[in-house]
Amino acid sequence: MLAGVNIGLMEISAAEKRAYHHGDLRNALITAAAELAQKGGGPTSVTIRAAAREVGVTPTAAYRHFANHDELLGATKDRAIELMGEHMRAELEKRKPVDDPVRAALGRLAAVGRGYLSFAHAEPGLFRTVFTAGGTVLEEDMQREDDNPFQMLLVSLDELVAVGHLAPANRELAEVALWATVHGMAMLFDGPLRVLSEELREAAIVRGMLTLGHGLAANGLTADQEKLLAEEMRGR
Amino acid sequence: MLAGVNIGLMEISAAEKRAYHHGDLRNALITAAAELAQKGGGPTSVTIRAAAREVGVTPTAAYRHFANHDELLGATKDRAIELMGEHMRAELEKRKPVDDPVRAALGRLAAVGRGYLSFAHAEPGLFRTVFTAGGTVLEEDMQREDDNPFQMLLVSLDELVAVGHLAPANRELAEVALWATVHGMAMLFDGPLRVLSEELREAAIVRGMLTLGHGLAANGLTADQEKLLAEEMRGR
DNA sequence: TGTACATCAGTGAACGCGCGTTCACTGATGTAC
DNA sequence: TGTACATCAGTGAACGCGCGTTCACTGATGTAC
Numbered sequence: 001m002l003a004g005v006n007i008g009l010m011e012i013s014a015a016e017k018r019a020y021h022h023g024d025l026r027n028a029l030i031t032a033a034a035e036l037a038q039k040g041g042g043p044t045s046v047t048i049r050a051a052a053r054e055v056g057v058t059p060t061a062a063y064r065h066f067a068n069h070d071e072l073l074g075a076t077k078d079r080a081i082e083l084m085g086e087h088m089r090a091e092l093e094k095r096k097p098v099d100d101p102v103r104a105a106l107g108r109l110a111a112v113g114r115g116y117l118s119f120a121h122a123e124p125g126l127f128r129t130v131f132t133a134g135g136t137v138l139e140e141d142m143q144r145e146d147d148n149p150f151q152m153l154l155v156s157l158d159e160l161v162a163v164g165h166l167a168p169a170n171r172e173l174a175e176v177a178l179w180a181t182v183h184g185m186a187m188l189f190d191g192p193l194r195v196l197s198e199e200l201r202e203a204a205i206v207r208g209m210l211t212l213g214h215g216l217a218a219n220g221l222t223a224d225q226e227k228l229l230a231e232e233m234r235g236r
Numbered sequence: 237m238l239a240g241v242n243i244g245l246m247e248i249s250a251a252e253k254r255a256y257h258h259g260d261l262r263n264a265l266i267t268a269a270a271e272l273a274q275k276g277g278g279p280t281s282v283t284i285r286a287a288a289r290e291v292g293v294t295p296t297a298a299y300r301h302f303a304n305h306d307e308l309l310g311a312t313k314d315r316a317i318e319l320m321g322e323h324m325r326a327e328l329e330k331r332k333p334v335d336d337p338v339r340a341a342l343g344r345l346a347a348v349g350r351g352y353l354s355f356a357h358a359e360p361g362l363f364r365t366v367f368t369a370g371g372t373v374l375e376e377d378m379q380r381e382d383d384n385p386f387q388m389l390l391v392s393l394d395e396l397v398a399v400g401h402l403a404p405a406n407r408e409l410a411e412v413a414l415w416a417t418v419h420g421m422a423m424l425f426d427g428p429l430r431v432l433s434e435e436l437r438e439a440a441i442v443r444g445m446l447t448l449g450h451g452l453a454a455n456g457l458t459a460d461q462e463k464l465l466a467e468e469m470r471g472r
Numbered sequence: 473t474g475t476a477c478a479t480c481a482g483t484g485a486a487c488g489c490g491c492g493t494t495c496a497c498t499g500a501t502g503t504a505c
Numbered sequence: 506t507g508t509a510c511a512t513c514a515g516t517g518a519a520c521g522c523g524c525g526t527t528c529a530c531t532g533a534t535g536t537a538c
Contacts (some may be wrong), residue, residue: 183421204412215451
């Protein structure tokens, strides 16, 4: 079974205290917005009015902290990315240490993928918020190294190279293959494959990651077949 | 370069003529709704009022043909699935015939994947509509064999087995790995990887499909490594 | 330590918008005789 | 072939809703002297 998730949105709001009337309205609004996304099923539930209502404040008050709705949504997206990163990091740190470096690196890759998928499954509303088109996210936020789900994917691949399992030549663009496999499964299980039983879902996840693992090592096709497949993909 | 897409939404509306006032209002509304999704960037642009406006009819008139907004959205989703299937079929039929059956089957797999991705890229609004949570789609529509993008993925895998390239044991759940890889890339290129240049996107697609091809054949890992990876994915 | 004043966080009322949906209706089409 | 009537597709006006956003304001906090 994939690890359970128990996310306390409130734990974040301690940061950045303001000593004015409410004390920390900006943060409180973001937290409320994240809860709306979490409970309401996604970013469309994030509105200035609803967040203000939740905090017990006038909608106008929100405009002291956000220029407009898009900024609140962007901040909520940031928060969701943060929570997703924390969840993945927790999954990573849960692992028992392994001596063999290759086994350790493969294990970390698996843990990162597992964390990505279990977050998506446990918190669909937050997961959708991470990937909503709306909500401008600050550049610096996307490039934070800690708690950034995407960076964690990259790092796990780099480790595979460092440890000698993945040939440097095969490292190129491997992050897209990895990210797409994991992200695609997350989306499908929250979409057309929602009907799958938990057992089938788990089995498909294992199968998907094994396929990826085999595929990254790139020994499954003859050179001839590989050339053909590549040409076909390019549209001949 | 991936094949270009030129979709004429109007070509569909000839079916199911009604001889009353408008003649074919139901169909006209669906077509208008699909155009709204196409131009407006997705399913949120599909509203009863906007579709009626587009056709030049009162919103109330739409209620003669759809019980509510969700039904219109469902019909629009159906239409989008149909268009996506047509696009993929066209991609498939564009291929030159290949004698060697294994090469032919691999080529068809690639063409199906390419069609999926080029549709998503050329018609993001319609693609998003296919995968929107809202809009109840009739069971029978999802299970149509012709023009169903998902069936086409399955068929291409079955062919790989029939032709002797893919071991029957490796066929199981391979559709999820294939679908997820392709779907994940489509989503990421329409999301966080939107910034990728066309060249990088193309290269990533080829790499992703090659990884999948290698992976399905499952020769890249030792039995020991595979076991470990599987256990890790299951959460130990 | 105490007062005067500037600063600024939050209020309350209001706006215009597009939406889904309902009502009683009009007017064109199809059909029975 | 012609008329009377039933059927039903589409009209026009209206409703209530929640939204984003703006306005002039109130009242608490922080600071200069």
